Amino acid sequence: MQNQYHDTLVDQKTMLDNMVAQSPFGSFFGISQKAFDLVWSKLTAKDGDSAVYVSMEIGADLDVFNPVKNYLLQNEITDSNDPVLSSFINKTLHGSPKIPNYGGGLGILAGDTLKSFSACHIPVAAISLLYRKGYFSQLVDSKVGQISWSTEWSPEDTPGLYLLKNPEYPDRQLIIEIPFFDGQGKAVMAYAQIWMKLEVNENLDFFVPEFLLDFSLPESPEWIRNASNHLYDSSSEQMKAIQRRMLGAGVMPLMDILGLTANTIHLNEQHGVVSVLNLIADHLLQKHGINYQENVKDSDILEAAQKVSQRVVYTIHTPVKAGHDRFEKSLYAGLSQAVCKKILGLLAKDKDNPSLYNFTQFAMQVNRAVNSVSRLHRDVTKKQFPQYAEKITAITNGVHHLTWISDAKAEVFDSFPELQGWRQNPAVFVSAESLLTNKKFRTYLEQAWQHDTEILIQYVNNMLVMHRHQIEETWIDPPNFLSLLHEEDIPLTPTVFTIGFARRFSTYKRADLIFDDVKTLTSIITDLDYPVNFLFAGKAHPADEPGKSLIKIILDMQEELYERSNGLAKLVFIPNYDMAIAKMMVSGVHAWLNSPKRPLEASGTSGMKVAMNGIPNISILDGWWMEGFHDGKTGWKFGLDTPVDTEPLSEDPAALLYEQDSASFYKMFPQVLKEFYDQKLRPRYIDKCINNIFLNVPIFNTHRMIAEYCRNYALTLPSPVEKRIKRFQKLYKSEI
Ligand SMILES: *Cc1c(COP(=O)(O)O)cnc(C)c1O
Numbered sequence: 001m002q003n004q005y006h007d008t009l010v011d012q013k014t015m016l017d018n019m020v021a022q023s024p025f026g027s028f029f030g031i032s033q034k035a036f037d038l039v040w041s042k043l044t045a046k047d048g049d050s051a052v053y054v055s056m057e058i059g060a061d062l063d064v065f066n067p068v069k070n071y072l073l074q075n076e077i078t079d080s081n082d083p084v085l086s087s088f089i090n091k092t093l094h095g096s097p098k099i100p101n102y103g104g105g106l107g108i109l110a111g112d113t114l115k116s117f118s119a120c121h122i123p124v125a126a127i128s129l130l131y132r133k134g135y136f137s138q139l140v141d142s143k144v145g146q147i148s149w150s151t152e153w154s155p156e157d158t159p160g161l162y163l164l165k166n167p168e169y170p171d172r173q174l175i176i177e178i179p180f181f182d183g184q185g186k187a188v189m190a191y192a193q194i195w196m197k198l199e200v201n202e203n204l205d206f207f208v209p210e211f212l213l214d215f216s217l218p219e220s221p222e223w224i225r226n227a228s229n230h231l232y233d234s235s236s237e238q239m240k241a242i243q244r245r246m247l248g249a250g251v252m253p254l255m256d257i258l259g260l261t262a263n264t265i266h267l268n269e270q271h272g273v274v275s276v277l278n279l280i281a282d283h284l285l286q287k288h289g290i291n292y293q294e295n296v297k298d299s300d301i302l303e304a305a306q307k308v309s310q311r312v313v314y315t316i317h318t319p320v321k322a323g324h325d326r327f328e329k330s331l332y333a334g335l336s337q338a339v340c341k342k343i344l345g346l347l348a349k350d351k352d353n354p355s356l357y358n359f360t361q362f363a364m365q366v367n368r369a370v371n372s373v374s375r376l377h378r379d380v381t382k383k384q385f386p387q388y389a390e391k392i393t394a395i396t397n398g399v400h401h402l403t404w405i406s407d408a409k410a411e412v413f414d415s416f417p418e419l420q421g422w423r424q425n426p427a428v429f430v431s432a433e434s435l436l437t438n439k440k441f442r443t444y445l446e447q448a449w450q451h452d453t454e455i456l457i458q459y460v461n462n463m464l465v466m467h468r469h470q471i472e473e474t475w476i477d478p479p480n481f482l483s484l485l486h487e488e489d490i491p492l493t494p495t496v497f498t499i500g501f502a503r504r505f506s507t508y509k510r511a512d513l514i515f516d517d518v519k520t521l522t523s524i525i526t527d528l529d530y531p532v533n534f535l536f537a538g539k540a541h542p543a544d545e546p547g548k549s550l551i552k553i554i555l556d557m558q559e560e561l562y563e564r565s566n567g568l569a570k571l572v573f574i575p576n577y578d579m580a581i582a583k584m585m586v587s588g589v590h591a592w593l594n595s596p597k598r599p600l601e602a603s604g605t606s607g608m609k610v611a612m613n614g615i616p617n618i619s620i621l622d623g624w625w626m627e628g629f630h631d632g633k634t635g636w637k638f639g640l641d642t643p644v645d646t647e648p649l650s651e652d653p654a655a656l657l658y659e660q661d662s663a664s665f666y667k668m669f670p671q672v673l674k675e676f677y678d679q680k681l682r683p684r685y686i687d688k689c690i691n692n693i694f695l696n697v698p699i700f701n702t703h704r705m706i707a708e709y710c711r712n713y714a715l716t717l718p719s720p721v722e723k724r725i726k727r728f729q730k731l732y733k734s735e736i
Pocket residue numbers: 103104105106108502503504577578579582583603604605606607609
């Protein structure tokens with residue numbers, strides 16, 4: 001016994017020694033020295049065969065995916081005699097897992113993408129910003145609606161996040177200087193320290209570093225520090241422009257100081273396109289010398305842009321206007337150096353308004369490849385940017401399967417030989433078709449599903465009770481009418497058909513669509529006498545008044561829905577949507593609803609997370625669902641699906657087609673309920689679940705998506721990596 005215990009300790013010591021890496025920038029936990037050196041050498045190699053991924057937001061909370069913590073838990077490592085290791089272990093096991101640097105789908109996609117790069121050993125470094133007050137936290141009050149407040153978090157206490165040290169003065173942090181302009185054209189310096197989050201893969205043998213620039217230093221001017229507080233602060237146009245510059249203008253100085261050599265700059269949306277502006281200016285400087293600003297001709301700029309475009313790839317994410325930055329020339333010129341005015345004047349023309357710089361136009365023009373995020377979105381993007389139609393391709397989004405598949409489902413997948421190796425290779429789900437007729441699989445899947453539903457419903461019930469108690473303690477009125485009912489009994493039951501809807505609240509997503517005609521909706525439910533839970537969640541940008549009023553509409557709908565349906569229909573709003581709530585919802589609901597105005601949902605990814613858990617979608621035929629619907633084998637469609645040529649892109653309330661699309665929902669909905677509840681039809685429902693597993697999981701994962709990135713962007717990869725990702729490339733071709 002004594003000996004065994006001793007051996008375990010020795011093993012743990014060896015394991016732990018393999019989990020620490022030293023570098024001139026600091027010590028890092030979760031990766032071996034060998035793996036660290038391998039990654040770093042690739043990112044700094046002369047050949048430049050790596051990429052830098054620039055994104056305004058990255059969503060990669062550690063409570064939904066944390067291989068380092070899993071490894072410690074699996075090996076029952078809870079502490080160490082070495083104080084440094086002990087502190088790393090303690091932080092990994094008990095530190096706060098949330099990094100509130102995301103606002104929605106764009107950030108989650110960034111996180112999922114980086115995890116897949118890491119899993120597939122593709123050398124990439126990501127660059128983003130660190131927001132000291134996060135995006136915002138959401139409180140919901142039944143009378144007021146959404147209340148937003150700053151998110152309290154401490155990067156210092158967050159596991160996996162490290163402040164880089166200055167190699168020359170190891171007791172100081174590494175700082176980069178970024179030339180800024182004060183709005184009147186006067187040069188000032190902004191300073192940023194650099195946090196590195198290690199996106200370590202599940203084998204702990206590779207990682208993608210995410211560098212988060214933190215401008216909150218006292219050395220930076222106050223207006224810069226203010227701009228570093230909140231993601232997507234839109235208190236003024238100037239604030240927005242400053243944030244974009246903080247990201248884009250940080251790219252080159254960061255690459256310089258770390259020695260990153262990436263030839264490819266990947267813009268995840270155009271927010272960071274100022275990096276391209278800097279590259280062009282730098283090219284002009286190299287070619288024309290120090291006085292280039294005075295002598296530079298338009299033809300020189302175009303030539304430089306042509307050269308720089310060979311380094312840039314660009315993913316465009318939305319046809320919605322608010323997603324595309326346009327700034328008043330007078331405002332932007334004050335924030336940047338004089339030559340930028342010339343460059344933007346040539347390359348960032350706005351076709352509707354000559355007094356604006358259009359950053360999407362700029363990104364569209366200066367790149368070697370551009371992709372949209374689904375086939376339908378490609379067609380729409382071509383229509384929006386006809387002059388670039390030829391180069392716009394489709395790479396349909398995906399999600400990181402290991403992040404989004406619940407533990408219970410993962411356990412089922414682990415226990416069937418047909419799915420062997422699914423963690424490394426989501427392509428194996430293609431073989432799940434044979435499981436359609438496997439009784440054991442059907443039973444296990446249903447049991448796992450039920451387990452996930454119970455967790456979700458229990459969370460909701462606890463929340464409802466907690467809100468009830470809050471009435472006595474705070475001034476917040478509980479957001480949910482159900483908190484006031486049911487003094488004694490349990491509000492929601494997990495056997496009741498539960499529909500989920502969760503995403504950002506903005507007008508085109510039409511969260512309230514299915515409640516457009518409550519009478520019709522409730523009569524469907526009462527006629528069939530089938531109970532339904534509707535679970536809603538999501539934040540509206542604090543400045544988006546119409547988005548916030550959608551939340552209020554949902555809250556105000558609850559009582560009427562309940563009364564009219566004689567208590568059969570229960571609608572609950574879950575406040576403060578984040579990745580952990582998302583994971584609970586996408587694995588625990590019985591169906592997932594998406595009701596955007598087509599074709600404005602460029603892709604949508606929450607429905608893919610649901611599909612990964614073997615759960616059907618009920619959705620407008622928009623974004624990814626055009627590709628994931630498979631003639632009804634994987635779920636249901638509703639709403640208008642006329643050809644995209646005739647679709648208006650307007651978000652005008654009058655053009656939002658509530659009446660037509662909700663009527664179409666009511667026509668389809670009874671069929672869903674019958675298939676779920678009627679024991680004779682139930683097998684069809686389970687068929688749909690399993691169809692999702694073999695038809696959709698192999699396609700809508702980020703391994704496949706990055707494999708397409710690599711091909712379309714012509715990234716040069718080491719040959720074992722090339723070979724590994726070939727199998728994902730074979731799975732699907734977005735571009736047909
Ligand atoms: C997946 C996800 C989103 C994006 O959902 P869409 O369906 O693409 O709108 C937004 N927020 C969170 C927390 C998510 O997990």
